[in-house]
Amino acid sequence: MALQLQTSAQQDIIYPDSDGQPMADNTKQFRVIVTTQGGLDALFQNDPNVFVAGDLLWYPVEGDNKTRVAPDVMVAFGRPKGDRGSYQQWREDNIPPQVVFEILSPGNTLKEMSKKYKFYERYGVEEYYLYNPDRVDLAGWLRSGEQLEIIEEMAGWVSPRLGVRFELEAGELVIYRPDGQRFATYLELAQQKEQAQQLALEQQQRAESAETLLEQERQRSQALLARLQELGINPDLLEQ
Template sequence: MVTQQSNKSDVFYPETDGKPMADNTKQFRWIVVIEQNLEWLFADNADVFVAGDLLWYPVEGNNRLSTAPDAMVVFGRPKGDRGSYQQWKENNIPPQVVFEVLSPGNTQREMERKLLFYHSYGVEEYYVYDPDRIRLEGWIRSEDGMLDRIESMLGWVSPRLGIRFELGAELQLFRPDGISFFSFAEINQLLDQERQRAEQAEQQLAQERQRAEQAEQRAHQMAERLRSLGIDPEAL
């Protein structure tokens, strides 16, 4: 009896795990704040990929082994849209930094599984923020290859990202230049401004296109007029 072996290239990798990105508005706001600010922090670096709630498959051929960090940063991979992060298609580079934002629905067992996953598949820095308890935890990969808990996150500076963590009434994050991360309200305002600029640019382009069409139409009418007078416009 001959047993057929499945081809790894035939394996289907879903682009969603069927779970919502966030369980509540507070968790959603913090995911957006962290992911968007990281996007802007590395906007000028073409080889840093930032994503939020994107399924990460670390092993080719295994579509059951995956997780979707609330935010992740991958150094050494180009920006661009992806349906999922399939590591074997990304020079086998795992996300070096991941963030999780907790909601009341997250269980201790679930978070222990996530920690084990990130330890097993190459994450260098792992940060967890609980916005309800105002609690921040972090892990960093040590020389012996283990993800070790960071003793104190107050004033901690990420080796990879260069950002500083502080805790007050809520989590505070600072860029390497000392500027604080934009808030959720500020992000919405910036995105509205970007949308308005895009709409204005589109309107301007449409106006320029209309003027060009009108000029072409006038030139055509003039040429026809000259021909009616027996003048060849090509000879002018």
């Protein structure tokens, strides 16, 4: 009976989808979060068992709706894609997100970030990346046993899980895919799409122009042939 009561109580617990905190405090932080989440989502778009999310609450312990955190970006390998209100780990085959990103804003405190570090270390994160866009400072930690240990050199670092490479270029974080392409902002992607469409249009116009010239040449040849025939000249004899 006690077990049944406990199970019923656990089922009645509400796990809120929001912690009431904003996703970002400024445009710079928001842009980095969206670019990172979008880039990773695109990178693993063809793998149905890689879940990528941004600003999603993660509850690691069933029955405990107070122990939670919302990484700016999380990646969970071995979990299917799909919408979720929160990441309830016991409903995800007890698989924690293996990779998390935090993008600092002026509102983040040392105490807050220290708590997040301890949370990620305790609950199984394998790779933790922390970026300060105002200072252009990138730090990373990699799991070793039960601990997250600092990555001494982040410039050129390649994530073991993601396969992406981190660089600090021209005063900003740049993340490169395994194929060498950089993560692009939404604006950059829109510009690339526009350029591709313009190039395709120009190629189509050139093809149509070439086709028009060929048709004009064919018509001139036919007209010349007809004129020769009118004059009683055999065109085949002209080629001998």
